[in-house]
Amino acid sequence: MAQSIVDSMRTASTGTLLVTDHLNYWGGKRVKPRQERNAEPVFEPATGRVLCQMIPCGAEEVDEAIKSAHSAYLKWSKLSGMERARVMLEAARIIRERRDNIAKLEVINNGKSISEALVDIDVAWQSIEYYAGLAGGLAGQHVQLPGGAFAYTRREPLGVCVGIGAWNYPFQIATWKSAPALACGNAMVFKPSPMTPVTAVILAEIYKEAGVPDGLFNVVQGGAETGSLLCHHPMVAKVTFTGSVPTGKKVMEMSAKGVKQVTLELGGKSPLIIFKDCDFENAVKGALMANFLTQGQVCCNGTRVFVQREIMPQFVEEVVKRTKAIPIGDPLLESTRMGALISKPQLEKVLGYVSQAKKEGAKVLCGGEPYVPSDPKLKGGYFMTPCILDNCRDDMTCVKEEIFGPVMSILPFDTEEEVIRRANNTTFGLASGVFTRDISRAHRVAENLEAGTCFINNYNISPVEVPFGGYKMSGTITVTHSYLSSLKTVIVEMGDVESVF
Numbered sequence: 001m002a003q004s005i006v007d008s009m010r011t012a013s014t015g016t017l018l019v020t021d022h023l024n025y026w027g028g029k030r031v032k033p034r035q036e037r038n039a040e041p042v043f044e045p046a047t048g049r050v051l052c053q054m055i056p057c058g059a060e061e062v063d064e065a066i067k068s069a070h071s072a073y074l075k076w077s078k079l080s081g082m083e084r085a086r087v088m089l090e091a092a093r094i095i096r097e098r099r100d101n102i103a104k105l106e107v108i109n110n111g112k113s114i115s116e117a118l119v120d121i122d123v124a125w126q127s128i129e130y131y132a133g134l135a136g137g138l139a140g141q142h143v144q145l146p147g148g149a150f151a152y153t154r155r156e157p158l159g160v161c162v163g164i165g166a167w168n169y170p171f172q173i174a175t176w177k178s179a180p181a182l183a184c185g186n187a188m189v190f191k192p193s194p195m196t197p198v199t200a201v202i203l204a205e206i207y208k209e210a211g212v213p214d215g216l217f218n219v220v221q222g223g224a225e226t227g228s229l230l231c232h233h234p235m236v237a238k239v240t241f242t243g244s245v246p247t248g249k250k251v252m253e254m255s256a257k258g259v260k261q262v263t264l265e266l267g268g269k270s271p272l273i274i275f276k277d278c279d280f281e282n283a284v285k286g287a288l289m290a291n292f293l294t295q296g297q298v299c300c301n302g303t304r305v306f307v308q309r310e311i312m313p314q315f316v317e318e319v320v321k322r323t324k325a326i327p328i329g330d331p332l333l334e335s336t337r338m339g340a341l342i343s344k345p346q347l348e349k350v351l352g353y354v355s356q357a358k359k360e361g362a363k364v365l366c367g368g369e370p371y372v373p374s375d376p377k378l379k380g381g382y383f384m385t386p387c388i389l390d391n392c393r394d395d396m397t398c399v400k401e402e403i404f405g406p407v408m409s410i411l412p413f414d415t416e417e418e419v420i421r422r423a424n425n426t427t428f429g430l431a432s433g434v435f436t437r438d439i440s441r442a443h444r445v446a447e448n449l450e451a452g453t454c455f456i457n458n459y460n461i462s463p464v465e466v467p468f469g470g471y472k473m474s475g476t477i478t479v480t481h482s483y484l485s486s487l488k489t490v491i492v493e494m495g496d497v498e499s500v501f
Helices: 002-011 059-076 081-097 099-110 114-135 170-183 200-210 224-232 245-256 280-296 309-324 344-359 416-423 439-448
Strands: 024-026 029-031 040-043 050-054 142-144 150-157 160-164 187-191 217-219 236-242 261-265 271-274 304-308 363-366 387-390 407-413 431-435 453-456 485-492
Touching: 002 099, 024 059, 024 200, 059 160, 059 187, 059 217, 059 224, 081 099, 081 114, 081 170, 081 200, 099 114, 099 170, 114 170, 160 170, 160 224, 170 187, 170 200, 170 236, 187 224, 200 217, 224 236, 224 245, 236 245, 245 261, 271 280, 271 416, 280 304, 280 309, 280 407, 280 431, 304 309, 304 416, 309 363, 309 387, 309 407, 344 363, 344 387, 344 407, 407 416, 416 439, 431 439, 439 453
Parallel strands: 160 187, 160 236, 187 217, 236 261, 271 304, 271 431, 304 407, 387 407, 431 453
Antiparallel strands: 024 029, 024 217, 040 050, 142 150, 150 485, 363 387
C-alpha cells in the first residue's frame, strides 16, 4: 500500500491527492481504526482542501501498538549491532531510492517547498545511515579492580520508546527519533502531529520492507489524549518529544509519574549576531536562511537578528530587497522558495504577531500580509509574504516570543559585550549564530552564548553527525545514541569474598 501511494506521487500535483489509506500501523501492517468517531480533517496547506481524516487512537489501540513494539523489541535487542546495521542500511537505501516521491507527499501534507523537502528526505536517510554505522560500535568499558577483580559496563537498550513528532519536519523527525533508538536495540511507537499524519506510516512500511521485526516501528495517530496515553503507559521506557514548551512540560510531567526517561526538543527565539567585519554577502544569505526556511516554522530559527550599527543601513536595504524577491506559490514547483503555512489558525497567529509589533512601534519594511497566488487552485491556501521588522526593541512581543512564521526582527547593537548580554536575555536557548571574520571573536561569542548550538558564519545547517538540543526552556540534547540506551555496571570478583560478618 505504501508503494502504491508513494508511486502515485510521480504524477501528483497540488490539489489532486486524497488519502484514504489507514494511517495507523503496528504488527507489520496498517490498522483500521476501531472507531471512527472524533475524526479530524487534515488540510492540504497550499489549497486549504481536505487531504484526509485523522482518527485518533484510543486506549486499547495504544496498548496494542505498545505490546506489538515490546514483542519486536525482544527479538531486535538480541541481534548484534552489525545485524541491526544491515537492516537499517537497507531502509536508508529504500528511502534514497524513493526520495523524490516521498518528498512530494511531504510537501502536499506540510506545505513547504519541494526544494526544501528533498533536502529533508536526504537528511532522513543520512540519519539512518549514520546511526547504522554506530550500531556495531556500541560498547562499554573495562575497569581493573584490586586483587584481580574487574568491572565492566554494558551499553543496553531501554525497551519501548515513544516518539512524539512535530508538523514542520514530519518524515525527518520520525527518522531522527527512530534511527538512534533502533540502532541501540529499542523499539519505537511514534505519534506524528495530527496535522501531518501521512508520511510517518510510509517510514514504518519502509522499515518493514528493510527487514525489521513486525512491530518494531509503529505509528499511532492522535492528539493530546493519545499522547497522554503513550506517556502514562507502564511498558514505555522513554519518551522523546519535539514541539512547544507548554506541551513539553506536560510530557515531562506525565512521564515523571512512571519515572520514564525524557528528552525534549522545544521552542526557541534564537539570536543571530552580525558584526561589522562579517563577510557581508554571507551574512545576508545567513539571515535569510535563519528566518525563512519552511515559511519560518523552524524551532531553531535566528529570528532576533542583531546587526552592528555601522552596517545596519546597508544590511537592512539588502535583506529587504532579497526578501521581496522570494518566490511564493505552489510548493511543488521547483521555482518556489516559500510555500504555505501549516494551517489557517497558524497563519492568523503569525499575522497577529505582525499587527501587535506595529502597535508596539515596530516598522514593517516589507511583507507581513496574506498572499493570494495567481493560480486559482491556491486561492484557499495559507500563504503570507515574508516580513522584515525594523525599529524593534528587546521588550517587544515580536522579539520575546516565538512567532513560528516568516517574520525577522532586526535590532542594532554597538559592542560585543552588550550584544551577548541581550542575546542571552531570553528564556529560550536552542540555537544562536555569529557572522564575523575575527576567528577569536567567533569562538569567544560561541562560548558565551547560552544555546545548544552556535553557528559560525552559517545558519540552519543540520549535520546528522552532531547532537542537537537546547538550553533553558528549549529542552535537552535529543539526537544522540547515549540518550537512547542504558549503561549497566557489572562487577566481577575473581578471588574470595571479604566479609565483616
